[in-house]
Amino acid sequence: MSAPELTIALVCWQMSREVPRTLLSLSRGFQRGMEDIDYEIIVVDNGSDRLPEAPAMEPKPQILRATVPSPSPVGAMNQALSQARGRLIGAWIDGARMASSGLLRAICGAAKLHARPVLAVPNWQLGPNRQAVSVHDGYCAEVEDRLLADAGWPDANVDLFSIAAPEMSHIAGPMLESNALFLRADDWKALGGFDPAFSEAGGGAANPDVFQRALALPGAQLIRIAGEATFHQIHGGTTTAGRDRAVMAVKQAAQRYSRLRGHPLRQVRDRGWIYDAATGTVERGE
Amino acid sequence: MENRVKEWMVQYIASVLQCEAATIDVAATFDVHGLDSVEAVIMAGLMEEEFRTAIDPMELYENPSISLFAEHFSKTHSVEDGAGTAA
Numbered sequence: 001m002s003a004p005e006l007t008i009a010l011v012c013w014q015m016s017r018e019v020p021r022t023l024l025s026l027s028r029g030f031q032r033g034m035e036d037i038d039y040e041i042i043v044v045d046n047g048s049d050r051l052p053e054a055p056a057m058e059p060k061p062q063i064l065r066a067t068v069p070s071p072s073p074v075g076a077m078n079q080a081l082s083q084a085r086g087r088l089i090g091a092w093i094d095g096a097r098m099a100s101s102g103l104l105r106a107i108c109g110a111a112k113l114h115a116r117p118v119l120a121v122p123n124w125q126l127g128p129n130r131q132a133v134s135v136h137d138g139y140c141a142e143v144e145d146r147l148l149a150d151a152g153w154p155d156a157n158v159d160l161f162s163i164a165a166p167e168m169s170h171i172a173g174p175m176l177e178s179n180a181l182f183l184r185a186d187d188w189k190a191l192g193g194f195d196p197a198f199s200e201a202g203g204g205a206a207n208p209d210v211f212q213r214a215l216a217l218p219g220a221q222l223i224r225i226a227g228e229a230t231f232h233q234i235h236g237g238t239t240t241a242g243r244d245r246a247v248m249a250v251k252q253a254a255q256r257y258s259r260l261r262g263h264p265l266r267q268v269r270d271r272g273w274i275y276d277a278a279t280g281t282v283e284r285g286e
Numbered sequence: 287m288e289n290r291v292k293e294w295m296v297q298y299i300a301s302v303l304q305c306e307a308a309t310i311d312v313a314a315t316f317d318v319h320g321l322d323s324v325e326a327v328i329m330a331g332l333m334e335e336e337f338r339t340a341i342d343p344m345e346l347y348e349n350p351s352i353s354l355f356a357e358h359f360s361k362t363h364s365v366e367d368g369a370g371t372a373a
Contacts, residue, residue: 169322176324247343250324251331258332265328266302269320 006039006104006182007086010061011046011076012095017141018233019043019052021153025098027057030156033105042083043095046076052095071201078193090119090182091194093207097123097179097230100160106228106277107182113273113282114221116187118214120268121180121225123167125232130165132246135234144234160231171226171274174267177208179230187217197260202249205257205265215268222272223282288360294336295352298329312352339363 008026012019026041028034041061045051047069054061064083066076077093088111103121111117126144127134152158168175183191191213198206215222257265274283292312299319300307310319316326323343330341341363349355 174320174322174325247327247330250327251334254328254331255335258335264298264302264332266304267322267325269303 002038004038004040004086005088005108006037007084007089008039008041008092008104009077009080009084009089010041010043010092010095011073011080012043012048012052013046013073013076014048015095015235016048016050016052018096018235020055021148021233022092022095022098023061024055024057024154025101026104027055028059029057030101030154031099031104032101032156034108037104037108039104040084040086042080044076044080044083046070046073070199072196072199072203072206074194074196074198074203074206077203077206078196081188081193084185084188087185088119088182089185089188090180091188091207091210092180092230093194093203094179094232096233096235098126098160098233099180099230100228101156101158102277103180103225103228103230106225106275107180109277109280110223110225110275110282111182111184113223113275116184116217116220117182118187118211118217118220118222118272119182119225120175120178120211120222120272121182122171122175122229123177123179123232124161124164124229125167126160126164126234128165130167131232131234132243135242139234141234161229164229164231166229171224172271174269175211175224176265176267177211179207179232181207181211181214183214187214187220190217195260198256200252200256202253204253208265208267209257209261211268212266215270222268222270224272224274225277226274227277287365288356291333291337291359292352292356294333295329295356298332299352302329310352312356314352315350316346317350337363337365339365 043063046066125131127139151163194206198204254265296310326346327343330343349358
């Protein structure tokens with residue numbers, strides 16, 4: 001069996017409401033322009049009461065239990081990465097994030113531009129604001145379900161951007177992390193995956209850390225994907241469950257990161273290249 | 287304490303921006319330095335460890351420069367002996 005072009009390696013825990021939508025958003029039926037590209041989806045469940053159910057879709061996701069469930073998603077993430085067969089692998093550390101409909105096609109297009117690409121998709125959050133803020137105005141799972149239904153989900157023409165808020169001020173701005181971080185398989189091997197030292201619940205700064213380390217690989221090229229995104233569904237995660245919990249989670253993650261790495265947690269300020277998913281063109285900023 | 291906080295913040299922001307501390311203008315607002323709300327929370331978390339006192343990121347929004355925050359901090363926070371001495 002030949003290796004697929006692309007693997008999405010996804011982790012979840014107690015997301016029976018959210019994961020089916022995430023998976024459907026990654027399906028060939030929802031993703032535009034993927035008819036001729038072979039890809040696979042691997043889900044590792046990090047110890048939920050019951051495994052999430054996959055909708056009827058192509059490609060059929062492979063859903064696995066974490067070998068060693070843990071409060072941190074890092075072990076499950078590394079297990080998913082180890083199962084991946086794709087030449088290009090995307091780490092999807094939060095299974096509650098839906099994909100925009102051109103995301104996978106854009107990744108495939110942008111990956112062709114460089115031998116060692118670090119492909120970063122911006123994070124958005126469903127709802128009128130960051131969910132840590134909007135929950136105080138009544139935003140909840142039921143409101144989100146209605147929002148998605150009213151926008152037309154699961155129709156492939158749904159405009160998720162119109163019902164969501166960005167985490168970054170603009171595409172070239174400081175970037176802490178990407179929930180859809182794609183590297184070549186060899187580069188994931190060179191990194192050794194995510195660092196198990198981030199053993200705290202939620203993984204702390206494990207995802208920003210792997211982003212920084214990927215960019216530090218010799219010859220690596222950051223490519224930001226403009227016009228595509230992942231969209232967080234509300235589920236009581238560590239940074240979207242209300243302002244106080246979000247602030248505490250970020251503070252603790254920053255403290256732990258600083259102790260582990262010996263310097264502050266920094267956002268990525270390198271503008272890198274910006275790949276316009278709508279036109280397939282790249283702005284190198286030179 | 288005001289000067290210790292000011293010096294810590296200068297070193298911290300220089301480290302985050304990866305520039306020389308001498309280039310940091312203590313009167314400039316945090317957004318002029320290019321720091322956003324996420325970085326304000328990160329900075330508050332590390333200041334808490336350094337000075338061993340709880341810091342609400344809103345204090346940084348309401349006192350949005352190194353000078354303003356250091357003055358505010360020295361008036362409103364009691365700090366344990368020895369806190370904030372490790373540069």
